[in-house]
Structure formats: C-alpha cells, structure tokens
Amino acid sequence: YFQISLQCAVNGVPCRGKVLTVDNMNPNVKRVEYAVRGPIVQRAVQIEKELREGVKKPFTEVIKANIGDAHAMGQKPITFLRQVLALCSYPELLEDNKFPEDAKKRAQRILGACGGHSIGAYSASQGIECVRQDVARYIEKRDGGIPSNPDNIYLSTGASDAIVTMLKLLVCGEGRDRTGVMISIPQYPLYSAALADLGAVQISYYLDEEKCWSLDVAELRRALNAARQHCNPRVLCIINPGNPTGQVQSRQCIEDVIRFAKEEHLFLMADEVYQDNVYAEGCKFHSFKKVLFEMGPEYSSTVEMASFHSTSKCYMGECGFRGGYMEVINMDPEVKTQLTKLVSVRLCPPVPGQALLDLVVNPPQPDEPSYITFMKERTAVLSALAEKARLTEQTFNAVPGITCNPVQGAMYTFPRITLPEKAIDKAKEEGKVPDMYYCMRLLEEEGICLVPGSGFGQREGTFHFRMTILPPTEKLKVVLQKIRDFHVRFTQEFS
C-alpha cells in the first residue's frame, strides 16, 4: 500500500486503498482460528524450508506430530483399498491378472453405479446410491441389526464437510435468540471455527480431566443453563472417541447424554470418526445410534441426531481422499429437503472418496481372496496404535510436571503440563499464550511440532499440548524422550 501511495503521489494520481482489506472483509472470517494448522505449524514449515536450504539447526528433521495424518507419518495404506481405486481410475487394469477377483468385482460394482461408468462423472449430490446402500448395511451390521435407511445417509467431503453443513442448517436467530451450540472443552477446533464463521454461539462444557476426560451431565446442565441467558441453545456436539482427549465414553454416559438431549430439546451431533480406534481394556465403542434405539421408541422416534464418520482415521488413514458420511435420524422431512437442496449446489463429494468409503463399509469377507491380507494389515495398524497409545501414556507419566490420562482411543495424547511461574511471565512478555510459548520453544529446540492446548480449549490456569501417537514406534520413542528431556530442561530454566 505504501509503495502504491508513493507511486500515486509521484504521478499526481488520487490514491486509494485496496477494494478488499482486513477492515472490510467478512468479520466472521477474522474470528476463525484453527490451531491444528495455525501459527506453530506455519513456523514448522518455515523451519523445514530453512533445513532444506542448509541452515544449521539442533535437529535434522521436523517431526509434525500436530495433525492426525497417518500416512504422512509412515502408516501404509490398505492394499485392497488402493487396488480397487486403481482399477476404478484405469479400468483397463480389469484385464490385469495381478489384481484379485474380489478387488475387480468391487471396482466393477462401483463403476457400474457411476455415470458413463467413470469416476469422472458427477454423482448424485447425496452420494452414489449403491454406496449409500452399502453404508446403511454397514451401520446395520455394526449396530446389531438396527435398521438404517440409505435415504438418511449423505456422503460428504470428509466428515468436516457434513459437520459444517449441519451446523449451517441449525444456525438462526438474532441477539439473544441466536443459536447456541454445545461443544466439549477440549474440542477439535473445526467446531469452534465453524461456529465463529457462522456467527453462532459456542457453549462450552468441560470434560473432567480428573476422571479420564469423562463427560458429566451435571456439567452439561450447568453450561446449558448459563447459556440460556444469552442465546438459544439448540445443539449438543460430542466427539466419541474424543479428540484431542482420546476418551471413549461409557455406554451409560451415552445414554445420559441422549436423555439430556431429549429433556433439553437439543439436536445431537455425534462425531464418531475414530470409532475403530479403541485401545484401552474395558473400553468399547458404542454408537449413539445403537444406544438411542436400545433406549426404546420414546427416544428413538424423537431424538434428532446426526452421526459422522470418515475415511481419514481408524485403520485407513486416507485423509487426502476426503471421504465421509453422515447419518441423519428423525430429521424433519422438510428440513431434509432443504439439506438435499443445499448439498446440490456443490454438486457432489469427490467420487474417489465415495469409492473408498464404499470399500471401508464393504471390506473383504472371510471367503474372499483378499481377506487374509486385509485383516493382517488392519490388525497391524490398529495394534501398533494401541501399543503406541500405551507407550505414550507410560512415558509421559514418568516425567515430573507432565500428567497424561490413558489414551483410551483416537490418535492423540493431551497431557497436562506444569509450567513454572517464570515461564508464564516470559510468555506474557512475548505476548504469547503460555502453552504456545512452551510448544514454540520445543519446536525451535527439538524440531518437534505439537499443538498447544489453548488451541483446543482447557480449564483456566491449566496447560496442555496435543501430540499424535502416529510416528512409527521407534521414532515415537525418540520423540517422547526428546519431549521428556525438553520438559526437564524447560522447568529447570524457569525454576
């Protein structure tokens, strides 16, 4: 701007600022934050560039333990899934003997459902019909036979897309009638970002760190009642298994939440993208849908709910494909029509992602050629994650000043860190939130990129970080050790 105004002054031309500036852009967008790819990650990327340019650092690589990106950390894709995708991309390969019959069959079924038998055609906006049918069958199998109507399934561009779409539908009202949406603290910051973007009111309910991040209905009630004074609460979001906390809610808890949603007339949003990532003894994934229906018609025919799933997590880790779906339960038919209309504007979710989802819900069966390898690969990924979850918890709990709840599920650890007063003061001097200051120091000194707890929310006066458990076991051991050493050093420096 300065150069242009200088130029204008020289030319004697009246000077004007840009059409689009931070002062006249969409104000909601300015309020959006997304810590998982926020300032610390931008610095990490910069450091990687410096390393490539030969700048000397105390480390030789940056370890990006900030994001749940399994393949980036070395996890291998499932062979069967990629074979079918290759066959769908280039159907000439259907003649190739290298591919097993079950892969070819799946590919042909998918292609048969595509316009012009090509994954390059737009699909129906709600998603390819036979994929939605397969998703419905998968849900029925998972939930012990409880019926799922394919018409209630909407395929989406990752689970994020569907979550944002549902929130968009739900937001209305002005001032004190503005829609309020309940979300956990800590939460996955897609929720806070979406609520900021939509100008909805975020209603935070605290998970109980002392009780392994469990959800407490009394706390839900407290948050709701407080919120009723300044907004119109209409939605309750829950992430199970949890992100960033990893807790796997008990069946009792899920029932309590459903009961609460019914009593308080709230639309339930159940983010279940980590449903296969359950590690701890005694923990089990209970889908909200299943529990809802087992509570009988008083609940199952009234509670309005949307459940979300994705191809990005679990054992697949196929983040880049942007595959996902939501199942809507008890949605008003007129609203459903509006939803269908809304998703039609963006035409359709990416078809490769839809194909991938089809394979996830319709994997090789015991009598099929790819079954053994599939099970071997799936088991290897999930058991490696379980091992790394345990290792992480153990290692962190041995560090004075770090306490780590069991990583019951998902793919993250969210340990609490004690920061010395002097460090907190230093952070404030630098205009940084204390756990951001801590994480930045860790990044600069060890090349390890984590996300500060402030990016997810935490109780006042407490500090955390979120680290993924995704690096390969040997590397993870090294990372854990470095964090341990850093924490001890840091504590000493500010003692």
Add this chain to the structure above:
Amino acid sequence: MNAALSTRGGSQEKMTENGMMSRAKVLTIDTINPTVKKVEYAVRGPIVQRAVELERELSQGMKKPFAEVIKANIGDAHAMGQQPITFFRQVLALCSYPELLSDNTFPEDAKSRACRILQSCGGHSMGAYSASQGIDSVREDVARYIERRDGGVPCDPDDIYLTTGASDGIVTMLKLLVCGEGASRTGVMISIPQYPLYSAALAELGAVQINYYLNEEKCWSLDIPELQRALDEARQYCNPRALCIINPGNPTGQVQSRKCIEDVIQFAAKERLFLMADEVYQDNVYADGCQFHSFKKVLFEMGPEYSDTVELASFHSTSKCYMGECGFRGGYMELINMDDEVKAQLTKLVSVRLCPPVPGQALMDLVVNPPQPGEPSYDNFIKERTATLSALAEKAKLTEQVLNTVQGISCNPVQGAMYSFPRITIPEKAVKEATEKGQQPDMFYCMKMLEETGICLVPGSGFGQKDGTYHFRMTILPPSDKLKILLDKVKEFHQKFTQQYS
C-alpha cells in the same frame, strides 16, 4: 419436562389427534437457517428430481413414451459418454497403487509424473493431507502453465490456491468479500443469465445480487453501459464490491472479445470492484473468430496502472474443457493484487477444511503439465484431446443449426462452453396454464418435454432472463448421433407444444 414448557427455540408443545402431547422437532422449516431456504440451484432442482423419479419408474418396468431419460441438464461429460484421457487415468492409477510402477504396461512419462506427485505427498501417499493451499509442486506447475498460456506474464505459485472444484474457490472468495449491514451490505454483480452457483452462494451468504443483463441480440455480449446502469442503481441500496464474469459463458456460451475484457477491467478499476473471472471453459472455444483471452493476461497487457492495482481472482477446474473429470473435484484460483493481510486470512480460512482432495490435485497437475512432444504419451494425448474438442465444436454447430430451423426457437451461436441457451416462444395459453399451476412458463414447458420425451433440460428461469422471455439450457454433450435424435425430438416437441396451445 419443565424445559419443554418454554417456548424458546421451537420447544412448543403440540396436541396430537389422540390428545397426546408431542413436541415439535428441534429443527424445523421454521427454525432452520433462513438464508438456506433462499438458496436455489436449478441445475439439480425440481426438474432433475422428476427426471430421476422417471428413471426409477422406467427401471421398474413402467411404460413411458420413451425408453430412456436423457439428462441434458448438467455439464457432465463422462456421464454422457465422453471418454477420460488415457494418460490422466494411468497416472492416477499409478498414484493410487504405486506397485504398478513396476508394471511394463505403463509408459515412462506416466510413471515419472506419478513419481513426482507421490514425492510431494506426505509419506509418499495420496492418502496424506496436503498443505491447505495445495501441494507445493502442483501449485508451481499451475503457475508455469499460466505463464505459458499468458505469453510469459509472470505467475507466483504463492498466489495459487488449489480448491475442491472451482465452486469451492468461488464460494470462498465470495465469503471473504461479504460484510456490512442494510444499505452497506456487500453487493456482487453477476450476469443475467448466470450459472446459479453464484445466486445460490449470494443467497446463502446474505449478500446482495446485482444483475447485469447480457445482450441476447448481440450474441450475449457484455455491454459497459449496462454494467454502469446496474451498478448505479445498486448503489442506492447496497455496497457494490465485486464483479463476476463467466468467460466463456455459462449458460450462454459466448466468448467475450478482448476489447470487452479490457473494458470490464477498466470498469472494475474505475468503480473499485473486485473482479472474479470464472474461466473453467477456457479450452472450450469453437466459433471462428473467437479466442479465449484470460483476464490475467489482458490485465497485465494494459500496463501497471491496472496490473498493479486491480484485484482479481481467476478460477479454473478439471471438470470441463477436454478433461470432463467432474467427479474428482479438482480446481484452482489465482489471486492478483490481493492485500497481504487478507491473503493471510484466506490461508487461515482454507486450513479449517484441511485440504482439497488429493486425487483432484494430482489430476490438476496433469492438466497443467500434460505430455510434451517427444514423450511417449504425447501422440495419443493430442489425439484424444483433439477428438473431444472437435466433437464438441461439431455438436455446437449442429445444435445451433437444428434449433434455428424450429419456428419459435432462436439459438445464438454456441461460441464456447458446453451449452446452448435458446430462446423459446411460449404461446399465451401455455403461459396462462403455467401461471395457474403456479409454475414458471419455461418450467411448465420443460416439465412437459420431460414427461413426453424423457429429455431433461433446465428452464431459463433457473439462470435468469429478461422479463417476458423464456429459454432453456441444454448441454451439447451427448454423442453426435444421440444428439441429433435429441435435437429432432426437441424440435418435434416444440412444434407439438406450440400447436397444442395455439
């Protein structure tokens, strides 16, 4: 049940027939986001829903006056039989399942493209998230493509954002631009007729749509006095800040002259408007004497007074041109002269959705970095590309010719894109019957055509048109022989319809 007695937020109690108290749902048509209700998208609207129903009835064995439904409503080339480009699909297969890199059936150039793409992916897998702005090496390739296309005008990869189809980039830009309340609410100029993504996005964002009419008599050309008229009027009730133009046009197919593009740029500069240039059909140019001129190129050729100041976003996609890869949702936008702080906000905004689909990014890389002369796949690639584009050119001509032989249909030349948007004369009696039925006359017309011939088109009312005129949009995508039949049926229907309501 105390909470249920509150009347806030739709918790009203309802008395059912048997005297039981039941509650209204949390989410109803009255409590849904009001801007969502205002959204319409005709390309997949009511007529298409009816077409899908008819297809179902046909597959269930119901007897109809036709054997199949022809979906000429949407620019979906592969669905209408167009073949994918072999090279692209080979590379995508290699990227999906890299074991194929040891397979002799794949040419070396496909393998080397695949290796380059995979190197840029986390863990060398397409399953990893990419950078939110898009894979670095792909953005670099896009920048090089733009430089080549625009005769050397420099392009900075940092100004390139890969997107989930062009629609994603367009909606994101509009979102950034919208602010203000009441008379200072952002106004956005868009052509009539327009591609209804724009009207839908503006409705959803609660922005003000400012219509400027293209000139049907002059082959849908854009007229600066008309832009001025629309703008001056709009200034009374909103704050106009953006000007959107689709070139080549959708639904109209016009390819704007270079002079016109200069005039638009000058207008945008003078009136301080952010320019949005939707150029997804840039390879689809058929008419003699027509040429695609990118807004970026023209802007820079107008000298620094313009190229240093006019804020511009240009959009492209993998869905159209000769690729037709709609399902991959590949696209990009290039931003010119965007304020640095705004750019930081944009980067932050796109990070929330993590990244565009990686297969689509890979595909875009191939589109901007296709086989070169001397490479093994070159001949075949050019052959396939030429075949697709020349078939489209032929079908564009055929469509214009046939429709212009029909009394009551007049069709401007299909200069580019993939649609014809002919004007139809609808008899007064038909207009009356439509109005009685609460239908737009051209919707009434198209619905009848669908029920009687199985041909699904989109009524002009879905795109916008001058009051009292009627149109439909039909794609030129069906294979030539099928298109001929289609055009004859349309002709036949129109004649019958006109007679019926004479």
